[in-house]
Amino acid sequence: MTTAESTPTTPLANARVLALAHYAARGVLESVLARHGATFQQQVALRAAVTSDAPQTPDDLLAQVQHSLKADPADIRATLDELRTKQLLVPDGEHLCPTDAGRELLAAVAAESTPFSTRIWGGIPTEDLAAAGRVLALVTERANAELATLTA
Template sequence: MTTAPTVDGRAIGLAHYAGRSVLEHVLTRHGATFARHITLRAAVVADGPVTADALVAEVVGALKTDPAAVRVTVEELLAEELLSADGPLLRPTEAGRQLLAVVGAETGEISARIYAGIPAEDLAAGGRVLTLVTERANAELAALTRQE
């Protein structure tokens, strides 16, 4: 391992994009996109059926993206029968759960290789730092949004 720089926005960004590129490579093999994956995952891990508005809000909060784009993604997942609608409630279909499981298994193997050999205490420290950075960045974004 090379000497690591101090954690900053660039280091976090490089790690994020490297990991996201791995995920997108796996998703492409399954005909999926990052936006669809994140939206489907939000539906799968929900405590039960969700409204479209709740699902959109969850994804917008996670990805800091345009709600209209997430609504399009939800419609795509419905059209592909990866989500189903029962009145106003959405739930993942068996095909949606299967896709998420297959992608999760493939990326899990890759993640195991990526994180192999990193001491647990380093991973815990990194997790604490990233959680704090995320909280502070979300607070700054909220303040900027209020100013607009």
């Protein structure tokens, strides 16, 4: 008697699969950030300041981080204060501007994270990444719409 080899089935994308992937990848990044004395939320806020086309006010940065992380505004303000205390962001009139140290931190984290990202994302076919990107963009859009109705 012969038996068919069982092959594992690929899970359909759902909230749990998405969350597991997110937290696994975030865990890698947070390990790198911890070596630099930084948190995930600090990195998100600092990146928003560094990558902006124009200087940002604290309220601008708060709105960007809140949109990305859905975090409590008080926590985001505390994060911006931490970045000022560490001299990674400095006031310039009504704006908060990244310092050279802030830019260097992001560059160092990116350099250390690149090998991990390459191993995590490498070898995934472009068409699979495109399909995943489309699905994740749609899920994000729908979840943001649901959140907007809940908080209106």
